Amino acid sequence: MSGGQERPLRADAARNRARVLDVATEVFATRGVGVSTEEIARAAGVGVGTLFRHFPTKEALLAAVMVRRLEAMAAMTARLADRDGPAEAFFSCFRLVVEQSEGKSEFVRALAAAGVDVHASLQEPTREIQTRLAGLLSEAQRAGAVRPELCMPELLALLVGTGAMVEQLSADPAARERIFDVVFDGLRPR
Amino acid sequence: MSGGQERPLRADAARNRARVLDVATEVFATRGVGVSTEEIARAAGVGVGTLFRHFPTKEALLAAVMVRRLEAMAAMTARLADRDGPAEAFFSCFRLVVEQSEGKSEFVRALAAAGVDVHASLQEPTREIQTRLAGLLSEAQRAGAVRPELCMPELLALLVGTGAMVEQLSADPAARERIFDVVFDGLRPR
Amino acid sequence: MSGGQERPLRADAARNRARVLDVATEVFATRGVGVSTEEIARAAGVGVGTLFRHFPTKEALLAAVMVRRLEAMAAMTARLADRDGPAEAFFSCFRLVVEQSEGKSEFVRALAAAGVDVHASLQEPTREIQTRLAGLLSEAQRAGAVRPELCMPELLALLVGTGAMVEQLSADPAARERIFDVVFDGLRPR
Amino acid sequence: MSGGQERPLRADAARNRARVLDVATEVFATRGVGVSTEEIARAAGVGVGTLFRHFPTKEALLAAVMVRRLEAMAAMTARLADRDGPAEAFFSCFRLVVEQSEGKSEFVRALAAAGVDVHASLQEPTREIQTRLAGLLSEAQRAGAVRPELCMPELLALLVGTGAMVEQLSADPAARERIFDVVFDGLRPR
DNA sequence: CATGAATGAGCTTTCATTCAT
DNA sequence: GATGAATGAAAGCTCATTCAT
Numbered sequence: 001m002s003g004g005q006e007r008p009l010r011a012d013a014a015r016n017r018a019r020v021l022d023v024a025t026e027v028f029a030t031r032g033v034g035v036s037t038e039e040i041a042r043a044a045g046v047g048v049g050t051l052f053r054h055f056p057t058k059e060a061l062l063a064a065v066m067v068r069r070l071e072a073m074a075a076m077t078a079r080l081a082d083r084d085g086p087a088e089a090f091f092s093c094f095r096l097v098v099e100q101s102e103g104k105s106e107f108v109r110a111l112a113a114a115g116v117d118v119h120a121s122l123q124e125p126t127r128e129i130q131t132r133l134a135g136l137l138s139e140a141q142r143a144g145a146v147r148p149e150l151c152m153p154e155l156l157a158l159l160v161g162t163g164a165m166v167e168q169l170s171a172d173p174a175a176r177e178r179i180f181d182v183v184f185d186g187l188r189p190r
Numbered sequence: 191m192s193g194g195q196e197r198p199l200r201a202d203a204a205r206n207r208a209r210v211l212d213v214a215t216e217v218f219a220t221r222g223v224g225v226s227t228e229e230i231a232r233a234a235g236v237g238v239g240t241l242f243r244h245f246p247t248k249e250a251l252l253a254a255v256m257v258r259r260l261e262a263m264a265a266m267t268a269r270l271a272d273r274d275g276p277a278e279a280f281f282s283c284f285r286l287v288v289e290q291s292e293g294k295s296e297f298v299r300a301l302a303a304a305g306v307d308v309h310a311s312l313q314e315p316t317r318e319i320q321t322r323l324a325g326l327l328s329e330a331q332r333a334g335a336v337r338p339e340l341c342m343p344e345l346l347a348l349l350v351g352t353g354a355m356v357e358q359l360s361a362d363p364a365a366r367e368r369i370f371d372v373v374f375d376g377l378r379p380r
Numbered sequence: 381m382s383g384g385q386e387r388p389l390r391a392d393a394a395r396n397r398a399r400v401l402d403v404a405t406e407v408f409a410t411r412g413v414g415v416s417t418e419e420i421a422r423a424a425g426v427g428v429g430t431l432f433r434h435f436p437t438k439e440a441l442l443a444a445v446m447v448r449r450l451e452a453m454a455a456m457t458a459r460l461a462d463r464d465g466p467a468e469a470f471f472s473c474f475r476l477v478v479e480q481s482e483g484k485s486e487f488v489r490a491l492a493a494a495g496v497d498v499h500a501s502l503q504e505p506t507r508e509i510q511t512r513l514a515g516l517l518s519e520a521q522r523a524g525a526v527r528p529e530l531c532m533p534e535l536l537a538l539l540v541g542t543g544a545m546v547e548q549l550s551a552d553p554a555a556r557e558r559i560f561d562v563v564f565d566g567l568r569p570r
Numbered sequence: 571m572s573g574g575q576e577r578p579l580r581a582d583a584a585r586n587r588a589r590v591l592d593v594a595t596e597v598f599a600t601r602g603v604g605v606s607t608e609e610i611a612r613a614a615g616v617g618v619g620t621l622f623r624h625f626p627t628k629e630a631l632l633a634a635v636m637v638r639r640l641e642a643m644a645a646m647t648a649r650l651a652d653r654d655g656p657a658e659a660f661f662s663c664f665r666l667v668v669e670q671s672e673g674k675s676e677f678v679r680a681l682a683a684a685g686v687d688v689h690a691s692l693q694e695p696t697r698e699i700q701t702r703l704a705g706l707l708s709e710a711q712r713a714g715a716v717r718p719e720l721c722m723p724e725l726l727a728l729l730v731g732t733g734a735m736v737e738q739l740s741a742d743p744a745a746r747e748r749i750f751d752v753v754f755d756g757l758r759p760r
Numbered sequence: 761c762a763t764g765a766a767t768g769a770g771c772t773t774t775c776a777t778t779c780a781t
Numbered sequence: 782g783a784t785g786a787a788t789g790a791a792a793g794c795t796c797a798t799t800c801a802t
Contacts, residue, residue: 010781013786036771047788052773054786147372154365157355158372165351168343175344182337182348186376203761226796228764237763238798248797390802393765416792427767432794434765527752534745537735538752545731548723555724562717562728566756583782606775608785617784618777628776763802771795778788 017054020044025065033062073100074128081132087145090136091184097129098162130156147189158183207244210234215255223252260315263290267322277335280326281374284349287319291353320346337379348373397434400424405445413442453480454508461512467525470516471564474539477513481543510536527569538563587624590614595635603632640695643670647702657715660706661754664729667699671733700726717759728753 023044027035037058041051055061073096080093130152137155140146162183169175213234217225227248231241245251263286270283320342327345330336352373359365403424407415417438421431435441453476460473510532517535520526542563549555579587593614597605607628611621625631643666650663700722707725710716732753739745 010786012780016786037773038771048773049775049788050786056773058772149368150372151365151368153359153362154355154368154372157358157365157369160358161351161353161355161369163351164354165344165347168347168350172343175341175347178337178339178341178344179347179351182340182344182373182376184376185380186372186374190375200761206762227798228796231764239763239800240761242798243761246798390763390765392801396765417794418792428794429768429796430766436794438793529748530752531745531748533739533742534735534748534752537738537745537749540738541731541733541735541749543731544734545724545727548727548730552723555721555727558719558721558724559727559731562720562724562756563752564756565760566752566754570755580782586783607777608775611785619779619784620782622777623782626777763800765799765801767797767799769796772793774792775790776788778786779784780786781784 013054016044016046016050020046020051020054020061021064021068024061025068028062028065037061069100070129073097074132076100077129077132077136081136086136086139086143090140090146091187093133093136094159094162094184094187095180097133097159098166144189146187150187158187203244206234206236206240210236210241210244210251211254211258214251215258218252218255227251257315259290260319263287264315264318264322266290267319267326271322271326276326276329276333280330280336281377283323283326284352284374284377285370287323287349288352288356291349334379336377340377348377393434396424396426396430400426400431400434400441401444401448404441405448408442408445417441449480450506450509453477454512456480457509457512457516461516466516466519466523470520470526471567473513473516474542474564474567475560477509477539478542478546481539524569526567530567538567583624586614586616586620590616590621590624590631591634591638594631595638598632598635607631637695639670640699643667644695644698644702646670647699647706651702651706656706656709656713660710660716661757663703663706664732664754664757665750667703667729668732668736671729714759716757720757728757 020040024040027040027043037051038048040061041048044051051061055064076096077093080096081089084092133155134152137146137150137152141148141150162179165179165183166176169179210230214230217230217233227241228238230251231238234241241251245254266286267283270286271279273279274282323345324342327336327340327342331338331340352369355369355373356366359369400420404420407420407423417431418428420441421428424431431441435444456476457473460476461469463469464472513535514532517526517530517532521528521530542559545559545563546556549559590610594610597610597613607621608618610631611618614621621631625634646666647663650666651659653659654662703725704722707716707720707722711718711720732749735749735753736746739749
């Protein structure tokens, strides 16, 4: 379910791949996607060659980082969708996605700039999340908890944008909550 | 008023500076901040040397572009603040800022990545806008048109985040309006 | 006449371009086309950047070296074609081309391997030489000095191949002459 | 007879060695000596490690390929030398060597560029061929079928050069024959 | 002042070779 | 013995910045 590695990787190879991915995730988030592959390899304790064996391109590495984050998000939304009533499920899922999305937008930009077809390489995990969200949205709408005219594109934009808001207020949890108050109230029918 | 040029520039020098700035504004917005200085110079019809005479660093150019956009925004908010009632003034100004901010976040990131102290170099025009916004916010709150517990940090975050939402829906004006509906309703007291 | 520089190059730029070309010609001939651009730049006393400004690709540099050699050959064949009778003109031109062609084949191979359309990039100087050779061939055939059934493709192959022979015997001039005896006798009608 | 393997190889090891050699022969001939060891190993169905166990260096592999081709040529010349009269033997052997030599020059160049002493590592099979050719040459000269002043160095150069000619005309068999006509007529006494 | 040629550190990527599994 | 993951020294090329013209 998780990404589908082509063949069973040797233990050490898998360990290295994972380490590169972990390091890249952190470094890209911290210092931006401009960090050099060399530096990522060094931070992961492997040679550049190893990095490129696992991810044949810098963009492939970026995409892999994205995919992992998306997969994690998909798993968490799945867990949430099953419990609570439709309204609670929708709003807690919204909050979850927002909080897990920090920094994601830069990735998408970098991938797009490199000519990678974002929709193609990230579609599978994305589709799962979107399907889940679409289900939650329509159920919450049916339950009268969310404005009926909202469609998926807006929902996604709202998720991304709320993520950006929250990202900016990382130092002030109370202010973050006020953001959620505003957005959640705005989502409800008037 | 405009950024503080040390001494009066010769007419042709000023013209060159302006052209570079115009071109850079457009090119950075269109194709991202990764575009090379060479290309910007060529598009502006000057040599790289000229570009670097006016902006000693690529980041200086980025900052100058930002400053100009912020100054323009400041001017527009000033114009809006003077007319209409406090509620209308606040909301139309919010909308204005959001719509003028497209792509700004990439700039900030690029500047920050280069170690530029964003707050230092952009503070002057930013301060003016913020002062204006603070005034509009408190007046709108006094008039009962905006939640009373909202403070400036959240407002700024909301502006940035709404900008991100709107940026994503640039192709679908109706969806953009639904975003504004959500955010504006959320901003109003319950 | 010589290559057609797009615009008048600045004096120092032209000097650098020429130096790179000279050095590349020598180094490629001496040590093969595998030599790194860095090394060529260093040997020419310029930075890599300069090399790549003048020749945007390593293959472009290879092609430029080839073109210069071909142009020189074209000039020499032109000088020869005008004097002597048709037989003498043909044979002295054949010898000239052979002797000027040392190492050329490696270039063609490298260019072809890089996917450069050799015929496209070298066609202009090549065409001139070929036209001249075709003229010399048919005149020599009309004069009964060369086998009448020979066509241009064979002539070119004979030139290249005789070049390879001669290249191998660079240490032994007498043996080289015996090669020419064999080939020239073979070229004559029986 | 075959290159001198140190000790008897295990059956599967020998099979692997042979497969690598076969594949390398084909791939080098088809796509040039620039093909990576990894790719050759993959095409041979073995790991790179196995390739390097049998041929400690890429150049060692190149040399082994060359040696095998030379050994095959030696065997064929041996077969030809025994039948026919001296003139026919000489000329058919000349043609055979030329036609079997396609692409060989690239190998020699690559080996030489790597600092391998070509004469040392290829001498044994080469010597056998040369001895045979020397015999054929002097017998053909004694029979009056070949110019008496020709020596071995020229003969070898002629072989290599004729190979280059023929290589260039691989698409046009009739033209190839005209090349042989020229060279063979040139070889005969006047 | 304007120009654009020159610079070289730095980038991504490849590949012959080694060595743990 | 066989494997293929790991290695890291290059390679070709880009680009912000400097400086002679």
